[in-house]
Amino acid sequence: MEIIKAQNLVYEYYSQDEVDGADSPFRAIDGVDLSIEKGGFIAILGHNGSGKSTLAKHLNALLTPTSGSLFVKGYDTTKEENIWNVRQVAGMVFQNPDNQIIASIIEEDVAFGPENLGVPTEEIKIRIKESLEAVGMTEYRKHSPNKLSGGQKQRIAIAGVLAMKPECIVLDEPTAMLDPIGRKEVLKTVKRLNKDEGMTVIMITHYMEEVIDADIIFVMNHGKIVMQGTPKEIFSQVDKLKELRLDVPQVTEIAHELKKKNIDIPDGILTIDEFVEAFSKLK
Ligand code: ADP
Ligand code: MG
Numbered sequence: 001m002e003i004i005k006a007q008n009l010v011y012e013y014y015s016q017d018e019v020d021g022a023d024s025p026f027r028a029i030d031g032v033d034l035s036i037e038k039g040g041f042i043a044i045l046g047h048n049g050s051g052k053s054t055l056a057k058h059l060n061a062l063l064t065p066t067s068g069s070l071f072v073k074g075y076d077t078t079k080e081e082n083i084w085n086v087r088q089v090a091g092m093v094f095q096n097p098d099n100q101i102i103a104s105i106i107e108e109d110v111a112f113g114p115e116n117l118g119v120p121t122e123e124i125k126i127r128i129k130e131s132l133e134a135v136g137m138t139e140y141r142k143h144s145p146n147k148l149s150g151g152q153k154q155r156i157a158i159a160g161v162l163a164m165k166p167e168c169i170v171l172d173e174p175t176a177m178l179d180p181i182g183r184k185e186v187l188k189t190v191k192r193l194n195k196d197e198g199m200t201v202i203m204i205t206h207y208m209e210e211v212i213d214a215d216i217i218f219v220m221n222h223g224k225i226v227m228q229g230t231p232k233e234i235f236s237q238v239d240k241l242k243e244l245r246l247d248v249p250q251v252t253e254i255a256h257e258l259k260k261k262n263i264d265i266p267d268g269i270l271t272i273d274e275f276v277e278a279f280s281k282l283k
Contacts, residue, residue: 001037001038002035002036002037002038002071003036003037003038003072003073003089003167003168003200004034004035004036004059004070004071004072004090004168004202005034005035005036005069005070005071006032006033006034006035006058006068006069006070006071007033007068007069007070008031008032008033008067008068008069009029009031009032009033009034009055009058009065009067009068009069009070010027010029010030010031010032010065010066010067010068011027011028011029011051011054011058011063011065011066011223012025012026012027012028012066013025013026013028013054014026025066027223028051028054028223029051029054029055029058029065029223030051030222030223030224031068031223031224032055032068032223032224032225033225034055034218034225036200036202037200038167038168038200039194039198039199039200040194040200040201040215040216041191041194041201041203041213041214041215042200042201042202042203042214042215042216042217042218043202043203043204043205043210043211043214043216043217043218043231044056044202044203044204044205044217044218044219044220045204045205045206045208045211045217045218045219045220045234045246046219046220046221046244046246047221047244047245047246050220050221050222050223051220051222051223051224052172052204052220053172053173053204054223055220056092056170056172056202056204057092058070058077059072059090059092059168059170059202060072060086060087060090060091060092060170061077061082061083061086061087062092064077064078065077065078072085072086072089072090072168073085073086073089073167075089087164088117088164088165088166089166089167089168090166090167090168090169090170091113091161091162091164091166091168091169091170092161092169092170092171092172093154093157093158093161093169093170093171093172093174094157094172094173094174095172095173095174095176095177096177097150097153097154097156097157097177098153100157100160101145101153101156101157101160103145104144104145104146105142105143105144106132106137106140106141106142106143106144106145106156107128107132107141107142109145109156109160110127110128110131110132110141110156110159110160110163111124111127111128111163112160113160113161113163113164114127114163114164117164124163127162127163127165128141128163130162130163131159131160131162131163132159134159134162134189134192134193134197135155135156135158135159135162135189136155136185136189137152137155137156137159140152140156149179149181149182150177150178150179150182151178151179151181151182151183151184151185151186152182152185154174154175154178154182154185154186155185155186155189157174158171158174158186158189158190158193162193166199167199167200168199168200168201168202169190169193169199169200169201169202170202170204171190171201171202171203171204171205172204173204173205173206174186174190174203174205175187175205175207175210176205176206183207183210187210190203191213206247208235208246208247208248208249208252209249211231212231212235212249212270212271213231214230214231215230216228216229216230217229217230217231217234219234219241219244219246221244226244227240227241227244231268231270232268232270233268234268235248235249235252235267235268235269235270236267236268237267238252238253238256238267249270251269251270251271251272251274251275252268252269252270254275255267255269255275255278263282264282264283265278265279265282266278
């Protein structure tokens, strides 16, 4: 079943022109068609300014289309009366964990979302327990968020979203401000939610290593989706990715360079294991 469907989605920002004060629209999303199946792990790549965050904000009706349409589990996000349903389906995690944690005790922070949804107290207690377990932060439930590492804070932000029981979690560069350990923690958490709990994950990231296990990757450029496919399909096109100012995983790059030197190695190598296997088959 489709959980997200965009048809010819366009979004224009209006900013006052500093010189003559006129309204000048800037098209940040330019005719996007998108279909995302429930239960998938979806990655969105694209260099800075390509429209990823603008698209992400549509998935939870923080922004609504200038034209075209966006449906979240069948709810048209342009309809005012659907907004709470849309937000119930799709939860958002942003880049900076410090901006997402509000309470001074972790379990209170996790309770904040369901409290706002009017969930009964007994049910909230259950949700706090389950959400903190899901991100591996149970032992910190009575702590203050202040002393946590970036990765731990981001896991609390994820727990806060989980407590609202969304079907889909949208993460906009959740690891961008984290150190390598924090990045691993968050990625592991997100992958587990997808695999074990069947949660649809839409992950925007700059780190190629984080997308190699995705079911499907969308690549954005100038507000359009310019590539779409499995990690293998996407990373078989190293030159095209470079034109789009994107990196590729290191091992993919090495394999690609060898291939250019006429070494018979397949395209789209994504892991060291695959590389070793391909290399050992060389005659
Ligand atoms: P990304 O997340 O891929 O870096 P964004 O969606 O944040 O891209 O931005 C897409 C484009 O829209 C960029 O050119 C950016 O400058 C512009 N933009 C983003 N937010 C605003 C805003 N509030 N007002 C005007 N332009 C904006
Ligand atoms: Mg962004």
